Amino acid sequence: MTDDSTRELLLSRIRDVTDYPKPGVMFKDITPLLADPKAFTVLTDALAELAVRHGATKIVGLEARGFILAAPVAVRSGIGFIPVRKAGKLPGATLSQTYDLEYGSAEMEVHAEDLREGDRVIVIDDVLATGGTAEASVELVRRAGAEVVAVAVLLELGFLDGRARLEPHLRGVPLEALIKV
Numbered sequence: 001m002t003d004d005s006t007r008e009l010l011l012s013r014i015r016d017v018t019d020y021p022k023p024g025v026m027f028k029d030i031t032p033l034l035a036d037p038k039a040f041t042v043l044t045d046a047l048a049e050l051a052v053r054h055g056a057t058k059i060v061g062l063e064a065r066g067f068i069l070a071a072p073v074a075v076r077s078g079i080g081f082i083p084v085r086k087a088g089k090l091p092g093a094t095l096s097q098t099y100d101l102e103y104g105s106a107e108m109e110v111h112a113e114d115l116r117e118g119d120r121v122i123v124i125d126d127v128l129a130t131g132g133t134a135e136a137s138v139e140l141v142r143r144a145g146a147e148v149v150a151v152a153v154l155l156e157l158g159f160l161d162g163r164a165r166l167e168p169h170l171r172g173v174p175l176e177a178l179i180k181v
């Protein structure tokens, strides 16, 4: 469980950048958190605890910031890491999914052989904004035959209503946000 002091520490290490990458966007920059080993460790431990609590057998991280968070969680929890990459970066046979996000649209891919029926996947990312990225990742994991047991993010941007968009697609799967603004 994430207590108030943990949430306060994590939130204090996220920097607001106005009008980035486009006018009107309040960008939540996690680089100060990554540069603070105590905060990064607290974050890794909290996400690893979620992975274990939900009985995950695979950790899916979303390129690029999701990789930074999910990789140490995989090591900490002893669970395998599966990268979901932006299109065109994976060398093997892939499944792909297009999606919209707060400031654009994109396509994500996963190696088809990395996920299969029986796998219990926790999807990890840094930010839930409009929910488009998370929705696409859930779809991708399910198309690969695996089960999504949780979606976990560091920060939920409540004012963008991503949770409401995502919930019908989650079909009861918990969306865990360590902090919400």
Ligand SMILES: O=P(O)(O)OC[C@H]1O[C@H](OP(=O)(O)OP(=O)(O)O)[C@H](O)[C@@H]1O
Binding pocket: 062, 063, 064, 065, 066, 100, 101, 102, 103, 106, 125, 126, 127, 128, 129, 130, 131, 132, 133, 134, 162
């Ligand atoms: O909820 P959404 O509106 O879909 O937005 C959330 C996504 O946006 C950011 O990724 P981005 O594609 O900017 O890429 P990056 O991780 O490579 O910086 C962030 O890391 C999430 O993956």
Ligand SMILES: Nc1ncnc2[nH]cnc12
Binding pocket: 025, 026, 027, 028, 029, 101, 102, 103, 127, 129, 130, 157
């Ligand atoms: N406002 C935001 N800050 C950081 N990452 C994001 N991804 C989508 N919207 C974002």
